[in-house]
Amino acid sequence: MASFVYKSDPVRGRVWAEIFARQAPQLDFRIWPDIGDPAAVRFLAAWEPPPDIRGLFQNLEVLFSSGAGVDQFKFDELPSDLPVVRMVEPGIIGGMVEYVSWAVLSLHRDMPQYQSQQREGLWKTIQVQPAAKRRIGVLGLGSLGQAVLGQLRGFGFDCAGWSRSRHQLEGVQCFAGADELPAFLARTQILICLLPLTDATRGFLNAGLFAALPAGASLVHVGRGPHLVEADLLAALETGQLAQAILDVTDPEPLPTDHPFWRHPKIWLTPHIASMTQPETAAEVVLENIRRFEVGEGMTGRVDRGLGY
Missing domain, CATH: 3.40.50.720 (NAD(P)-binding Rossmann-like Domain)
Incomplete structure (x- = not known):
């Protein structure tokens, strides 16, 4: 079974897990650090990806940012062919x-x-x-x-x-x-x-x-x-x-x-509270992007590496 790993706030992650269980039971949803079989991981959502991401997840196909920005990502350490998608959710x-x-x-x-x-x-x-x-x-x-x-x-x-x-x-x-x-x-x-x-x-x-x-x-x-x-x-x-x-x-x-x-x-x-990812709608957006990826459609929020956003 292919898996999805969530590496961010675990409280929000549990909300994601419930939504994935209902809407995408074909994906084994994991919350970091419980990653299961690394070779089965196709999708990762993270605020800060783990080091040597390709070495850890050899079959990773998409990296999702758990927030609106991607400036925390070190693009020079990410595989050049790995799609990166920022969070665009209501x-x-x-x-x-x-x-x-x-x-x-x-x-x-x-x-x-x-x-x-x-x-x-x-x-x-x-x-x-x-x-x-x-x-x-x-x-x-x-x-x-x-x-x-x-x-x-x-x-x-x-x-x-x-x-x-x-x-x-x-x-x-x-x-x-x-x-x-x-x-x-x-x-x-x-x-x-x-x-x-x-x-x-x-x-x-x-x-x-x-x-x-x-x-x-x-x-x-x-x-x-x-x-x-x-x-x-x-x-x-x-x-x-x-x-x-x-x-x-x-x-x-x-x-x-x-x-x-x-x-x-x-x-x-104020302490960086202007907007926060809402787990319910964020999980829905990521699931829709996975659906789009699977059928070859463009994913909402895909980052242009040349522009950096």
Whole structure:
């Protein structure tokens, strides 16, 4: 019997096991480190694959990421012919849309300032700006970026997006490539980072980028910690070039207890909880991708090794 090995959170793994038992009884579902016969393993879902993956699983046919990203994978250590598939499932998308909506609405309605005023015992109103006059910009137009923009458009925000490749999205001003990045940044008051982490995007959120935003802009960072140059963010907040930052990702995670982000008055920090894989829908998505693989159809979320996502 062919087998499927799950190497991630064992609590979620038990939910996967129940779903596989009902829907794919022909697969022997195993939770790491109980791998059974290594030669029988055709499919592996993991956050971090084991070392020497081909040596351990000689007949492995597909590697699934148990999360939305694959930047934790060391591609130079993976067989070049092994398909790698990232997680694209409704739970991840829904969670990200909720978190970014909360963050953008909090910034739009001046909640950081009101929180500060509360601590000071100050009762003072701030003029409300219509959503249509607030310019939102999303870095990264993959499935998460597009879903976030769809929700923010519904609130009436003036929305734009930027990515390496050209996109066309209804009601969204789309920018593409390095040449169009300055214009995208110049019109963006609340910047949302949803970029994949690659060599090209590491350190992308830096002093030069912050300087290209309008003075007093804000940042919502829900990509990956290494996108951000921390010293540049602190400097931009100090000068007022940035008014506020909401960060769900850092480098490292967790931050040291003496890190300045923890107590910075202009930073809201959450522990990488913007979106989480939901085991019920994740297992369904993986099973559908296995079905597609078996009949020769393209798998949803298959990674382009050249792009890194």
